[in-house]
Amino acid sequence: MNKILFREIAIAAFLFFVVRLFVNTLSSRKRPRKLPPGPKGWPIIGALPLLGSMPHVALAKMAKKYGPVMYLKMGTCNMVVASTPNAARAFLKTLDINFSNxxxxxGATHLAYNAQDMVFADYGPRWKLLRKLSNLHMLGGKALEDWARVREFEVGHMLQAMCEVSKRGEPVVVPEMLTYAMANMIGQVILSRRVFVMKGSESxxxxxxxxxxMTSAGFFNIGDFIPxxxxMDLQGIEGGMKKLHKKFDVLITxxxxxxxxxxxxxxxxxxxxxxxxxxxELxxxxxxxxxxxxALLLNLFTAGTDTSSSIIEWALAEMLMNPKIFKRAHEEMDRVIGxxxxxxxxxxxxxxxxxxxxKESMRKHPSTPLNLPRVSTKPCEVNGYYIPKxxxxxxxxxxxxxxxxxxxNPxxxxxxxxxxxxxSKIDPRGNDFExxxxxxxxxxxxxxRMGIVLVEYILGSLLHSFEWKLPSGVGELNMDEAFGLALQKAVPxxxxxxxxxxxxxxxx
Structure with missing residues (x-):
């Protein structure tokens, strides 16, 4: 009797094992989870060649075909692109913590001291401390109020320099003036001194x-996607980054x-x-x-000057194309300020x-056309699509x-x-995804906060203080873009x- 019972138990266990193995085999063969739609790309290199010299434009065209959440195989890496306010909200708000690194x-390796800065650092204690110190003593609301006098002084200095140029009948090279003023503002806050005493070859x-x-850090570098x-540094990008890093390191040291x-x-x-x-102390x-x-100083001096100055330059360029905007702005300012x-x-x-x-300049010409890339720390789902780790x-x-x-009419x-x-209620501070x-x-x-203050105050000062027009002989203004981390005008x-x-x- 015991032998019969033991044999039946053994047979039952064997059958259970066979059934379990069969179920597991079927499970492993089931269709993979559905990825977002996107272009097929090329063997090995994937979609990299499809981006061209203006990736933000190429990706926008692809999104019209494939949708607001788009998947691209980039070399050996997965990439997902969000191209509408709702898609951006899903990633940057709902799944924010999963995409925090x-x-x-x-760029992080060769320019930002191997990601030892605030921009590229992993989300963690060091990043939080750098962010906290920057907010408390330079970039936060109270800190910005504390150095309002510095902004006033440097803008006044810039306006005087522009007056001198206008007396000579020469055109002002707008981005040079803006970078010079902003670098000195940041220098006074960080180092208690103007970093460029005289405008010239150094500035x-x-x-x-x-x-x-900003240009080289914005490139889609093949080595990033096929490690x-x-x-081999096929595009020569990394060699250029190393040389540039040495220059910045000498300056910051x-x-x-x-x-x-x-x-x-x-x-x-x-x-x-x-x-x-x-x-x-960490x-x-x-x-x-x-x-x-x-690395932190490098962040503040580069991002602090280039992003705001590009928005102001684009705004002036757009208004030179449409003088009615100048007229209405001057009427408002004369009424309020005199x-x-x-x-x-x-x-x-x-x-x-x-x-x-x-706001209109930030909408049409955002300082950063593609956000700095983030990466998912675990698998997730967006709009019914699977996003791998x-x-x-x-x-x-x-x-x-x-x-x-x-x-x-965008x-x-x-x-x-x-x-x-x-x-009217849409605000550029990160809560309205439009x-x-x-x-x-x-x-x-x-x-x-600092970027918004600088754009409003400096652009407002340039509008209020001067009449603007194109140099004689310039029929139509070149409005071409130059891609990078910051969206520059191709022709300053x-x-x-x-x-x-x-x-x-x-x-x-």
Whole structure:
């Protein structure tokens, strides 16, 4: 009897094992989860050749065919692209924590001290400390109020320089003036001094270095997507990054040494770098290193100058194409401010049309056309599609700003749209996904507040202080784009300006 029972138990166990094995085999053969639609691409290199020289434009065209959430195989990597406000909200709000890290890339390695900065660092204690210090002492609301006088001084200095150029009858090279002023603003806050005492070859070289950094860091580098051939540097991008990094490292090292040599002069009046040095404790005795601090300064000087200046340059260019906008802006400013003094930051809330011009420029010409890439830490699902772990995320901010389902006549530059009830409440600070020039979520640009203040105040000052026109002989303005982390004008804007305020308004 016991033998019969044992045999039946053994047979039952065997049958259970066979059935379980069969079920597991069927499960392993079931169809893979559905990925978002997207182009097939090429063998090995995938969709990389489809991006061309203007990836934001190419991806926007693809999205019209494949939809708001699009999947691309990029070499050995997965990439998903969000091209509408709802798709961006799904990734940057609903799934924000899952997409809080950056994927490894050549820019982080060769430009940002191997991701030791705030922009490319992993989401964690070091990133949080760098972000906290930057917000408390430079980029947050209270900090921005504290250095309002610095902005006023540097804008005044820039306006005087423009007046001198106008007296000679020469055109102003707008991006050079803007970079010079903004670098000195940031220098005064970080280092207690202007970093460029005189406009000249040194400041022009800095501008060129910033543009080169933003351009090269925005490239789709083959080595990032096929790591096994990264050592070949087929596009020459990484070699250029290494040379540029050496230039920036020499400049930043010099700044830090000069800052240390003048410590006694700042006794009782610490600047941003003093505060960072004094509050560099992480946890359990771990501290921010000199490399971390150099990398942070690189972030602040490059992103702080190039992104805001590009928005202002595009806005002026658009208005030169449509003088009626200048006329309406001048009428508003003359009514609110008059012509006997300069614009002050406290005037801006009373200038809704100026604010509308700024928003319209951020919509049509976002400083960052494609957000800095993020990467998923675990699998997830969006709009019914499966997104694997390790998938890179790119949000096409440029495409969102030109989405005809969101914006009426999106290719027109029409500031008045932001005075209408439909769009008037839309704000660029990351909560309204129709307009996210600085990104959104926990990895939103740390300088969002500063960027908005600089754009509104500096653009407003340039509009209020001068009449603008194109140089004689320039029939139509070149409005071509140059792709990079920041969306530059392919041809820098040069324009004639003439003072429109009382002479006393331009005095220091």
């Amino acid at each position: 950056r994927p490894p890339n050549a 022009n070289e800095f501008k060129d270095m910033v543009v080169e950094l 096994s051939i990264a050592w 010099k700044m830090i040494k000069q800052h240390a040599a003048t410590a006694r002069e700042r006794k009782g009046k610490p600047d941003f770098l003093d505060v960072v040095m004094a509050n560099s 946890s359990e005795g771990e501290r921010l290193t000199v490399i971390n601090i150099k 012509r006997n003094r300069r614009l002050q930051e406290s005037d801006i809330p009373k200038l809704p049309y100026l604010q509308a011009i700024c 390790g998938t890179r995320l790119s949000v096409n901010i440029w495409a969102i700003g030109r989405d005809p389902d969101v914006w009426e 290719l027109d530059f029409t500031p008045e749209r932001f005075l209408d009830e439909r769009y 307009l996210i020039p600085f990104g959104a979520g926990r990895r939103i640009c740390a300088g969002t 804007l040069s324009a004639l300006c003439s003072p429109r305020l009382s002479p006393s308004a331009y005095a220091s």
